[in-house]
Amino acid sequence: xxxxxxxxxxxxxxxxxxxxxxxxxxxxxxxxxxxxxxxxxxxxxxxxxxxxxxxxxxxxxxxxxxxxxxxxxxxxxxxxxxxxxxxxxxxxxxxxxxxxxxxxxxxxxxxxxxxxxxxxxxxxxxxxxxxxxxxxxxxxxxxxxxxxxxxxxxxxxxxxxxxxxxxxxxxxxxxxxxxxxxxxxxxxxxxxxxxxxxxxxxxxxxxxxxxxxxxxxxxxxxxxxxxxxxxxxxxxxxxxxxxxxxxxxxxxxxxxxxxxxxxxxxxxx
Amino acid sequence: xxxxxxxxxxxxxxxxxxxxxxxxxxxxxxxxxxxxxxxxxxxxxxxxxxxxxxxxxxxxxxxxxxxxxxxxxxxxxxxxxxxxxxxxxxxxxxxxxxxxxxxxxxxxxxxxxxxxxxxxxxxxxxxxxxxxxxxxxxxxxxxxxxxxxxxxxxxxxxxxxxxxxxxxxxxxxxxxxxxxxxxxxxxxxxxxxxxxxxxxxxxxxxxxxxxxxxxxxxxxxxxxxxxxxxxxxxxxxxxxxxxxxxxxxxxxxxxxxxxxxxxxxxxxxxxxxxxxxxxxxxxxxxxxxxxxxxxxxxxxxxxxxxxxxxxxxxxxxxxxxxxxxxxxxxxxx
Numbered sequence: 001x002x003x004x005x006x007x008x009x010x011x012x013x014x015x016x017x018x019x020x021x022x023x024x025x026x027x028x029x030x031x032x033x034x035x036x037x038x039x040x041x042x043x044x045x046x047x048x049x050x051x052x053x054x055x056x057x058x059x060x061x062x063x064x065x066x067x068x069x070x071x072x073x074x075x076x077x078x079x080x081x082x083x084x085x086x087x088x089x090x091x092x093x094x095x096x097x098x099x100x101x102x103x104x105x106x107x108x109x110x111x112x113x114x115x116x117x118x119x120x121x122x123x124x125x126x127x128x129x130x131x132x133x134x135x136x137x138x139x140x141x142x143x144x145x146x147x148x149x150x151x152x153x154x155x156x157x158x159x160x161x162x163x164x165x166x167x168x169x170x171x172x173x174x175x176x177x178x179x180x181x182x183x184x185x186x187x188x189x190x191x192x193x194x195x196x197x198x199x200x201x202x203x204x205x206x207x208x209x210x211x212x213x214x215x216x217x218x219x220x221x222x223x224x225x226x227x228x229x230x231x232x233x234x235x236x237x238x239x240x241x242x243x244x245x246x247x248x249x250x251x252x253x254x255x256x257x258x259x260x261x262x263x264x265x266x267x268x269x
Numbered sequence: 270x271x272x273x274x275x276x277x278x279x280x281x282x283x284x285x286x287x288x289x290x291x292x293x294x295x296x297x298x299x300x301x302x303x304x305x306x307x308x309x310x311x312x313x314x315x316x317x318x319x320x321x322x323x324x325x326x327x328x329x330x331x332x333x334x335x336x337x338x339x340x341x342x343x344x345x346x347x348x349x350x351x352x353x354x355x356x357x358x359x360x361x362x363x364x365x366x367x368x369x370x371x372x373x374x375x376x377x378x379x380x381x382x383x384x385x386x387x388x389x390x391x392x393x394x395x396x397x398x399x400x401x402x403x404x405x406x407x408x409x410x411x412x413x414x415x416x417x418x419x420x421x422x423x424x425x426x427x428x429x430x431x432x433x434x435x436x437x438x439x440x441x442x443x444x445x446x447x448x449x450x451x452x453x454x455x456x457x458x459x460x461x462x463x464x465x466x467x468x469x470x471x472x473x474x475x476x477x478x479x480x481x482x483x484x485x486x487x488x489x490x491x492x493x494x495x496x497x498x499x500x501x502x503x504x505x506x507x508x509x510x511x512x513x514x515x516x517x518x519x520x521x522x523x524x525x526x527x528x529x530x531x532x533x534x535x536x537x538x539x540x541x542x543x544x545x546x547x548x549x550x551x552x553x554x555x556x557x558x559x560x561x562x563x564x565x566x567x568x569x570x571x572x573x574x575x576x577x578x579x580x581x582x583x584x585x586x587x588x589x590x591x592x593x594x595x596x597x598x599x600x601x602x
Contacts, residue, residue, distance in 0.1 A: 050492045074495030081489060088485045089540035098483055102495040154494070 001026040001158060001190040002047060007056030009042055016042050018214040019056070024207075026157075029184060029191040031205030031222075033198060035235055038211045040194045041082075044162050047192060048079050060158065074102035078156035082163040084144040087136035092127055092146050093118065095135060099153030114153075121149040125179070141172045148176065152183065159184075161193035165200065173197075177204045198252045202226055203244070210234060226250040325457045330561045331554035332463040333452070333520045334530075336470065336512040338553020341527020342534075342546050343474050343509035346481035347502050350412045351590060354527035355513040357416050359423035361524070362430070363396025364389035364510075364517035369430045369447050373437040386462055390514035396422060397510055412594075427522075449576030450523035452561050459519040466515030471550055473508045477501060478543035485540065523557070523576045525583020530556050532590065 002024040009017040016039040024030050032040050045051040046058060049065050058065045060076060068076075078099075085095065096118055103110050122128050125145045135143060144164070151159060161180070165173040181204055184191050195201040201208055202222040210217040210225060212234045218225045231239045231252065240253040337355060344353040344360075355361045367388040370376070378384055403418035404411070427448055434444045445451070480501050483491040492498045516523070530552040531545060538544045560578040567573055 048493060050489065069495075070492070070497050071495035074493065079489075079493040081487075081493075085486055085490070089535070090482070090485065094541070095486070098486070098494065101479065101483060104479070 001061060002192070003059045004047075005057045005059075007046070007053045007058060009039070009046060009051070010054045011042065015214060017046075017211075020216060021056075022209065022216060022219065024190065024192060026190045027188045028206040029181065029193065029204055031201040031208045032192065032194045032211060033196075033201050033208060034211035034217075039214065040211055041162055043211065044079075044160050044192070044194050048077065048160050049073050071102045074154065074156075076156055077158040077160065078151040078154040079160045079162065080144075080147055080151050080164050082166050084140065084147045084167070085135060087143075088134075090135055091132050092135065092138070092149075093122065093131040095146055096121055096127075096131075096149045096153055099150040102154065117155075118153055121152040124152070124183075125149040140167050141169070144168060144172070144176065148179065156189070158190045158192070161191065161195075163194050163196055165195070165197065173200065180204075198226065198231075202249045202251060203247065222249050226252060325460055326452050326455055326561070327558060329455050329460050329463065329519065330452050330557045332460065332467055333516040333523065334526060334553035334555070334557030335550040336463060336467055336516040336553070337523065337526035338530040338549040338551075338556070339467075339470055339474055339527075339546065340509040340512040340516075341553075342531040342542070342549040343481075343505045343512075344527065345531055346484060346542055346545075347505040347509075348415065349484060349487075350415060351532070351594065352412060352416045352528070352587070353419075354525065355509070355516075356423070356522065356524035356526075357528060357587070358419040359396050359400050359421075359426065360393045360510055360513045361517050361522045362423040362426035363399075364393035364514040365430055365447050365522050366396075366426050366433075367392030368514075368518045369433055369443075373433055373443070382462070385518045386466060386515050389518045390511050393510045393514045393517070394507070396426065397506065445574050446521045448522060449574035450521035450579075451564075451572070451575050452520055452557075453572055455519060462519055463515045466511055467550075470508050470512040470515075471547070474505065474546045475543070477505050478541075478546050481505070481542040481546075482540075521576065524580050525587065526553055526556055526579055528590075529579075529583045529586050532586070 004020055004022050007017065007020045008015060020043075032043060034040050042051070046053055049058075049068065049070075052066070060068070060073070065073075088095070090098075099121075100110060100114055100118075103114075119128075122131050125148055127142075127145060127149055130138065130142065135146065138146065144167070148164075159180070164176060164180075168176065177200060180191060180193075183189065193201075193205065195205075205222060207219065208222055208225045209219045210230065217234055218230055226241060227250075228239055228241055231237065231241075238255050238257075240255060241250050242253060243249070244251045340360075341354040344355065344358060345351060367390075368385050371379075371385055371388055376384070380387060400415065400418045400422050403422070404415040430447045431444050434447065437443070480491065480496050483494050483496055484501070488498050491501075513527075531549045534545055534548045534552050538548060557575070557579075560582065561575050564573045564575045564578045567578075
């Protein structure tokens with residue numbers, strides 16, 4: 001679906017990403033992980049088309065990124081940003097309707113009536129009751145749900161998620177990713193998610209791409225990628241990998257430095 | 270719209286020389302070319318007051334107000350800054366430097382009849398760039414920093430205009446005109462300067478109404494929904510600056526119109542720019558009309574500068590907005 005060829009990106013003269021090449025298969029959830037400052041969000045912005053690579057090419061569905069008009073790109077690809085929507089005076093319904101912008105002409109009209117689509121999005125995000133509330137009266141978690149409903153109304157083929165769970169508690173994190181996955185499976189969408197939490201990435205992603213020092217350290221399924229050696233190399237920390245009791249996917253348990261572990265263990269004894 | 274019509278009629282009838290409501294209408298009626306002049310019983314003076322003095326002044330006021338209201342809505346939308354307006358951003362003062370220079374030193378027709386608005390537009394744009402440059406730190410513009418930069422530049426340029434006026438022959442009235450604005454001693458020629466700019470600016474900003482709605486969510490959100498962010502910003506900023514320059518070229522610096530009007534409209538119809546923009550034009554017209562009527566009659570036969578009236582109304586409103594912002598009750602945009 002997305003193909004990246006020998007792509008490099010410099011920010012303020014410093015090379016953030018160097019000579020990346022990879023393909024993201026359609027109909028999968030792809031996770032991008034890596035330590036802070038490795039360029040995960042930069043990569044996502046490059047994939048979304050708002051930032052241009054310094055060299056190399058990115059293509060979406062076989063078409064080179066610069067050949068899309070902004071609106072045509074927005075009909076294919078939607079982005080859920082970190083931190084969600086700002087407080088604003090618009091109602092929930094008005095904001096969700098804005099997701100139709102890429103389909104509207106200069107007068108803001110659309111050929112077909114799309115109100116049932118908006119109702120459906122509001123309903124599936126549990127926002128029907130809130131639809132006439134103003135955005136600035138909602139909590140952060142509710143605003144993130146509004147942002148996702150807006151993305152749904154955009155009817156994209158590809159969704160990019162930029163650390164979507166950052167400001168959410170664990171209940172909302174799971175709820176959000178469950179919703180995304182259910183929707184992804186129903187429509188056969190391609191999802192690319194930058195995730196901080198390795199365990200969430202392992203639970204929800206079909207494929208994982210690990211960024212390290214401006215390049216790709218590993219790609220593959222969570223079971224192939226997440227192992228103690230890789231985590232030591234990329235994050236400079238020791239971790240134990242266990243298998244999730246229900247799903248069987250690898251889960252990362254962090255551990256404090258050796259001596260302290262031993263000391264703690266002795267105390268307990 | 271109806272309110273605007275009522276305001277025009279009301280304001281036409283009020284003035285330092287008393288002409289009755291019925292007479293004003295009669296005079297106007299007889300100005301229509303296809304009406305027979307037979308029963309005309311008004312003096313030439315009365316007719317001149319109504320058509321030459323009041324009507325042109327009122328129309329000019331409506332147009333200037335519409336320009337400033339629109340420019341305010343445009344600046345607020347694209348900068349996502351509830352405190353922005355042509356005056357607080359310094360664009361008005363910037364335009365007045367160019368216009369005042371031409372008029373005071375007799376260059377007003379170097380490039381034909383469009384010289385003044387054109388140069389006012391150029392100096393206004395340069396001022397806006399200067400304010401942005403001052404306000405920008407590490408790529409972001411804080412709302413308050415931007416306004417602070419605007420106020421600094423505005424007072425500097427105001428002093429500069431006063432200095433230029435001092436060097437020319439007729440002093441006090443002119444300084445007052447450029448710093449506080451006025452619609453006195455204006456003619457139909459001035460109407461024809463403002464009108465074309467409004468005819469360009471109004472549809473331009475209306476066309477970008479939905480784009481400005483998406484800007485409320487943030488530039489990144491707008492980009493992801495298919496908006497060419499940089500182009501939209503450039504066009505709306507240029508359009509708003511053009512409207513400001515047109516208004517300033519004929520009426521001097523009239524403050525706070527672009528601040529007060531869009532906020533009042535927002536309170537009435539909500540944050541949707543597709544409504545906000547046309548209604549700000551109408552609201553600006555009404556606001557200036559009544560402010561100017563107050564300016565004309567409050568101390569008649571003396572006139573108060575128009576900018577004094579709008580500042581007396583607008584500055585407390587500005588303070589109120591700042592206070593609400595400080596308390597963290599956002600949602601203006």
